[in-house]
Amino acid sequence: MDSNNVSDTTNTGPLVTAHSLPPDQISPKSLILRVFQLKNVARRNWKLLLILIALGAVGGFIYDSLNKTRTTYTGTIMFNLGGGSTSGGFGGDLGQLAGAFGLGSGAPDASIFSGDNFLIYAKSRPVVEKTLMKTDTINGKDTLLINYYIRHSGIRDKEWEDNDTLRAFYFNRPKKPAEYNKLERSAMAAIYGRIQGEISVTQPERKSSFMELGCFMEDEQLTATFLTTHLKTIEEDYQAKQTKKTSEMLTVLESRADSIAGLLSGTENKLARYMDQNQQVVVAQAKIQENRLTRNSTFLTSIYYQAVQSAENMRLSLIRETPLFTIIEPVSLPLYMEVLKPGGLQIGLALGLVLGIIIVFLRESYRSIMRGN
Structure with missing residues (x-):
């Protein structure tokens, strides 16, 4: 009995187990x-x-x-894009003109850029190349912008440091992409790849129509000139694309009016000569021919006036559809300078x-x- 009691009281195993720490904890x-x-x-x-x-x-x-x-200069231009009246189909005067040409309704929307598409479009290579191929007055001299970029952007001292051919390269005149030779295509690809990381097009506020074009380059004058020229290029190219359908219809209407004017002039000359030759003639056949020429002249005159009026209405529609770029905050010197150490x-x-x-x-x-x- 006593031995059992002693064994029960001296068995400390359960007590030790109870006071041991969990395996996920560390003691002091x-x-x-x-x-x-x-x-x-x-x-x-x-x-x-x-x-x-x-x-x-x-x-x-x-x-x-x-x-x-590396020293960089950062500049921005804030602008508003608006003012162009576009719709899903032809309405008003455009609808009547489309019906006159048998186009009917359901024509595609002239606004091919919407939402974030414009942000991508403004940085696309074709638009950037058009900007670089423009001539601007820099330091009192007419300078091709791409040549100024090659000299002052730092690309010759970094990307082209080991290429003597590209270091001495420049464009002798503005060119279209189809006119580039092999060296020019290589140089343009390298320049555009660098510019992609130097420019940005953002929308500061999602609920606002304001856009902000930003750029940072290693030359202050280059940054300011590129921003101003690029925004102008975007405006011209964007307006041309937005109004392409109306411009094409205006060209057709003007050509039609010119053709009708030529027919009307010929008919009026024929009528005048016929009347001069047959002033004393009272034969019924002669009167029929004179009446036919008079009727044709009157009909062509009416159609010509309609064509001229349609062309004028189309010009007004073209003005209404043209997007309006309004600069809210232009680029201003001096630009923000930042020194970037390696x-x-x-x-x-x-x-x-x-x-x-x-x-x-x-x-x-x-x-x-x-x-x-």
Whole structure:
């Protein structure tokens, strides 16, 4: 009986199990021991860490020496796009004109750009190339913008540093893409690839119709000139595309009016000659011919007036459909200047530290394994 009591009271196994910590927790004693272990690890490997950090710093310093500090100038233009009246089909005067030509309703909408499509369109290569191929007055001289970009953007000293042919390259005149030779296509591709990262078209507020064209380049005058010229190019190209259908119909109407005017003039001349030749003639056959010419002349006159009126209505419709670009905030000098340093030294220090920690971890793990064996 006593022995059983003694055994029950001296069995501390359940008590020890009850007070032991869960496997996912660390006791204060274990934490202190680990801190001392880390201290010992650092004491054994501080020279290795220092050497690796120093090597990283040297590598970063060399990188900074080879890559110069870059200065950029940032400018923006805020504008509003609106004023063009477009609809899903031809309405009003346009509907009547379309019916006269047998087009009927259901013609496609002239507005092919909507929403975010315009943001993509404004940075597209065809529009950028049109901008670069424009001539502008820079520092008092008429200069082809793409040649000014080649000289002042930094592309010759960076992307074309090892290519003597491209370093000496320039365009002798404005050209269309179909007129480029092989070297010009290569140069334009490199220039557009660089400009893609230098310009942006954004909408500051989703509920607003305002747009913002931004650009940062290594020359202040280049940045300001490119922004102004590019917005003008966007306006011209956008208006031409938005009013393409109406412009084509206007061309047809003007051609039709000219043709009717030619027929009317010929008929009137024939009638005048016939009347001069048959003033005293009272034969019925002659009167029939005179009446026929008079009727044709009257009919052609009526049609000609209708064609002229239709062409004039189409011109008014073209004006109504033309989008209006209103500059809210123009680009203003001086532009915001930012000095961009390579940052190789900081990156080298960080890489050296990370590499040192990894090597020390592998080294200590190997020492622990060998000690266990």
